[in-house]
Amino acid sequence: xxxxxxxxxxxxxxxxxxxxxxxxxxxxxxxxxxxxxxxxxxxxxxxxxxxxxxxxxxxxxxxxxxxxxxxxxxxxxxxxxxxxxxxxxxxxxxxxxxxxxxxxxxxxxxxxxxxxxxxxxxxxxxxxxxxxxxxxxxxxxxxxxxxxxxxxxxxxxxxxxxxxxxxxxxxxxxxxxxxxxxxxxxxxxxxxxxxxxxxxxxxxxxxxxxxxxxxxxxxxxxxxxxxxxxxxxxxxxxxxxxxxxxxxxx
Amino acid sequence: xxxxxxxxxxxxxxxxxxxxxxxxxxxxxxxxxxxxxxxxxxxxxxxxxxxxxxxxxxxxxxxxxxxxxxxxxxxxxxxxxxxxxxxxxxxxxxxxxxxxxxxxxxxxxxxxxxxxxxxxxxxxxxxxxxxxxxxxxxxxxxxxxxxxxxxxxxxxxxxxxxxxxxxxxxxxxxxxxxxxxxxxxxxxxxxxxxxxxxxxxxxxxxxxxxxxxxxxxxxxxxxxxxxxxxxxxxxxxxxxxxxxxxxxxxxxxxxxxxxxxxxxxxxxxxxxxxxxxxxxxxxxxxxxxxxxxxxxxxxxxxxxxxxxxxxxxxxxxxxxxxxxxxxxxxxxxxxxxxxxxxxxxxxxxxxxxxxxxxxxxxxxxxxxxxxxxxxxxxxxxxxxxxxxxxxxxxxxxxxxxxxxxxxxxxxxxxxxxxxxxxxxxxxxxxxxxxxxxxxxxxxxxxxxxxxxxxxxxxxxxxxxxxxxxxxxxxxxxxxxxxxxxxxxxxxxxxxx
Numbered sequence: 001x002x003x004x005x006x007x008x009x010x011x012x013x014x015x016x017x018x019x020x021x022x023x024x025x026x027x028x029x030x031x032x033x034x035x036x037x038x039x040x041x042x043x044x045x046x047x048x049x050x051x052x053x054x055x056x057x058x059x060x061x062x063x064x065x066x067x068x069x070x071x072x073x074x075x076x077x078x079x080x081x082x083x084x085x086x087x088x089x090x091x092x093x094x095x096x097x098x099x100x101x102x103x104x105x106x107x108x109x110x111x112x113x114x115x116x117x118x119x120x121x122x123x124x125x126x127x128x129x130x131x132x133x134x135x136x137x138x139x140x141x142x143x144x145x146x147x148x149x150x151x152x153x154x155x156x157x158x159x160x161x162x163x164x165x166x167x168x169x170x171x172x173x174x175x176x177x178x179x180x181x182x183x184x185x186x187x188x189x190x191x192x193x194x195x196x197x198x199x200x201x202x203x204x205x206x207x208x209x210x211x212x213x214x215x216x217x218x219x220x221x222x223x224x225x226x227x228x229x230x231x232x233x234x235x236x237x238x239x240x241x242x243x244x245x246x247x248x249x250x
Numbered sequence: 251x252x253x254x255x256x257x258x259x260x261x262x263x264x265x266x267x268x269x270x271x272x273x274x275x276x277x278x279x280x281x282x283x284x285x286x287x288x289x290x291x292x293x294x295x296x297x298x299x300x301x302x303x304x305x306x307x308x309x310x311x312x313x314x315x316x317x318x319x320x321x322x323x324x325x326x327x328x329x330x331x332x333x334x335x336x337x338x339x340x341x342x343x344x345x346x347x348x349x350x351x352x353x354x355x356x357x358x359x360x361x362x363x364x365x366x367x368x369x370x371x372x373x374x375x376x377x378x379x380x381x382x383x384x385x386x387x388x389x390x391x392x393x394x395x396x397x398x399x400x401x402x403x404x405x406x407x408x409x410x411x412x413x414x415x416x417x418x419x420x421x422x423x424x425x426x427x428x429x430x431x432x433x434x435x436x437x438x439x440x441x442x443x444x445x446x447x448x449x450x451x452x453x454x455x456x457x458x459x460x461x462x463x464x465x466x467x468x469x470x471x472x473x474x475x476x477x478x479x480x481x482x483x484x485x486x487x488x489x490x491x492x493x494x495x496x497x498x499x500x501x502x503x504x505x506x507x508x509x510x511x512x513x514x515x516x517x518x519x520x521x522x523x524x525x526x527x528x529x530x531x532x533x534x535x536x537x538x539x540x541x542x543x544x545x546x547x548x549x550x551x552x553x554x555x556x557x558x559x560x561x562x563x564x565x566x567x568x569x570x571x572x573x574x575x576x577x578x579x580x581x582x583x584x585x586x587x588x589x590x591x592x593x594x595x596x597x598x599x600x601x602x603x604x605x606x607x608x609x610x611x612x613x614x615x616x617x618x619x620x621x622x623x624x625x626x627x628x629x630x631x632x633x634x635x636x637x638x639x640x641x642x643x644x645x646x647x648x649x650x651x652x653x654x655x656x657x658x659x660x661x662x663x664x665x666x667x668x669x670x671x672x673x674x675x676x677x678x679x680x681x682x683x684x685x686x687x688x689x690x691x692x693x694x695x696x697x698x699x700x701x702x703x704x705x706x707x708x709x710x711x712x713x714x715x716x717x718x719x720x721x722x723x724x725x726x727x728x729x730x731x732x733x734x735x736x737x738x739x740x741x742x743x744x745x746x
Binding site for chain 2: 022041044045058059060106149215
């Protein structure tokens with residue numbers, strides 16, 4: 001028998017049907033296990049009727065000045081659930097708060113998002129029944145989230161919708177304090193232009209300016225250490241500017 | 251002593267010694283190098299995906315916090331399960347056909363994964379909830395396709411290397427794979443995410459991987475499957491590989507050494523689960539505590555960097571230590587690394603230059619990855635070696651392939667539990683709440699890591715307490731011959 005014939009003979013001897021059959025059994029077993037573990041854990045899962053809407057907002061898939069899936073989800077949610085637009089999730093946040101939340105260290109990245117998020121913010125604010133004064137579990141308003149995130153255009157839009165610029169969350173932080181603490185120059189500028197009070201004090205006496213100073217000092221100090229080569233936030237100059245904007249209030 | 255050592259230049263410098271060994275690969279033909287290119291591009295695609303997979307499912311496809319890690323877990327689980335079946339298909343339909351089937355499924359699955367969500371919502375007018383099913387179908391198809399790669403590439407390496415060059419061939423394959431993993435993070439994921447931030451960047455990473463798979467597939471078309479570096483191997487078919495998975499389990503489950511091994515595997519589960527967290531939970535943890543612009547790729551590249559360094563410098567030294575001891579050390583180091591993330595970030599403020607929470611998180615993450623990878627470097631190769639040693643001599647292959655069983659069961663459970671912990675203790679937006687002092691220790695990411703720390707610490711403690719039961723049944727092998735060790739390691743690492 002030549003080599004090729006022997007090889008073909010060997011191949012014929014291998015029955016892979018039963019192997020695949022076992023695979024299906026194993027897969028089914030694992031699938032059932034996965035399904036059961038999900039079922040058992042489902043009671044602990046944090047679900048909200050607005051999850052899909054929030055997820056579409058965060059995807060920011062605006063094409064030709066519209067986002068069809070988002071509009072569809074919003075309409076269907078409004079049709080199916082009472083007060084859908086003001087639904088709080090497990091952290092107490094409403095879709096409006098999620099719309100004005102991003103988490104970037106580089107202010108320039110946040111500003112890119114600012115423009116994109118404005119489309120969603122306008123859509124939500126134009127929805128009948130929306131309440132802008134809702135607070136999450138820790139007393140944050142949408143304006144707090146926008147200020148912390150560094151989204152000046154969204155801050156302006158929320159202020160235009162009548163939100164309180166000096167609202168305090170549960171620890172006494174105002175939106176201006178959060179923007180100053182994060183070194184969000186444009187947001188601080190915008191809030192000051194809109195009339196936010198820079199002299200507000202928390203119970204420990206800290207103000208927007210003192211928060212900017214303490215956080216700025218931390219960033220300034222670390223710039224002399226080697227590991228900034230690995231992780232540079234370029235926040236130092238931003239804090240200097242924030243303090244200039246807030247200067248003289250202390 | 252083997253031929254390899256007689257011919258390899260005896261240099262005291264481990265780096266020179268390691269690389270001089272690759273000279274032997276000159277005798278391998280074009281097919282060997284083509285296989286390595288296939289592996290490289292397939293590896294790039296795999297590693298880029300796995301770095302961002304959980305984030306992609308969450309941010310782009312709209313999976314919930316508890317669902318994204320679960321499906322990442324299911325993907326790795328299905329991948330490992332399918333390997334059982336396709337190992338044999340390679341022998342039956344030939345290399346080129348296997349590559350064709352594998353890559354077709356892989357590319358199709360990846361296309362569905364990358365574009366399915368948009369396709370469902372924009373073209374089929376499906377809701378996001380329903381379009382997720384398209385993505386899940388993509389994951390299943392992709393995992394089936396991915397499962398073809400590892401056995402097929404290993405068969406190729408074996409087929410295209412001479413007996414003389416084979417251990418080095420596998421060494422090179424393992425090194426090249428880790429170089430791919432290293433590049434995937436720093437050279438691909440980070441630049442792509444810097445250019446396209448947010449969910450769009452994640453989709454770009456996935457689609458980049460699809461392009462890599464297409465390139466890898468093109469390379470497969472030039473492979474000559476009829477070439478055998480050792481012509482006698484043309485008629486050899488491994489009997490073990492043609493066995494049915496359930497038959498395999500049935501054969502060994504009643505054996506005393508396998509039962510002992512099973513206990514050992516369950517005891518090590520705690521720390522091995524932590525290995526999987528790197529892709530299930532860590533990406534969310536990094537981006538939520540530090541920021542979406544966090545250099546995810548850089549951090550994930552630290553692990554392969556340590557592995558590559560270790561392969562060259564540390565592994566040759568480790569042969570002087572016993573297998574079980576090294577495993578205990580490796581497990582203990584990996585488990586202990588979680589302490590860095592379990593302590594409150596304020597503890598880091600005692601160090602000069604760390605004054606904010608995000609700085610503390612960064613240092614904690616950086617140190618944890620370095621220390622964890624070092625532990626993994628000690629543990630992982632010795633783990634495979636241990637499994638091979640406790641197995642009866644004629645059943646090494648069966649024991650090796652069944653060693654993954656406890657992990658199969660643990661992966662989906664770990665995915666669900668991990669996802670739940672993330673949704674409660676590391677939810678999106680937690681950084682703002684940490685900044686404003688609203689997060690107590692019991693609701694913080696640190697507590698989540700404390701839970702995993704406790705789980706991980708159980709493993710080395712349990713092994714230390716029961717150490718005598720797990721000492722190798724073949725004590726004569728505890729100090730193995732250097733070349734045998736290298737050969738064995740290369741093969742086991744390739745299998746791993």
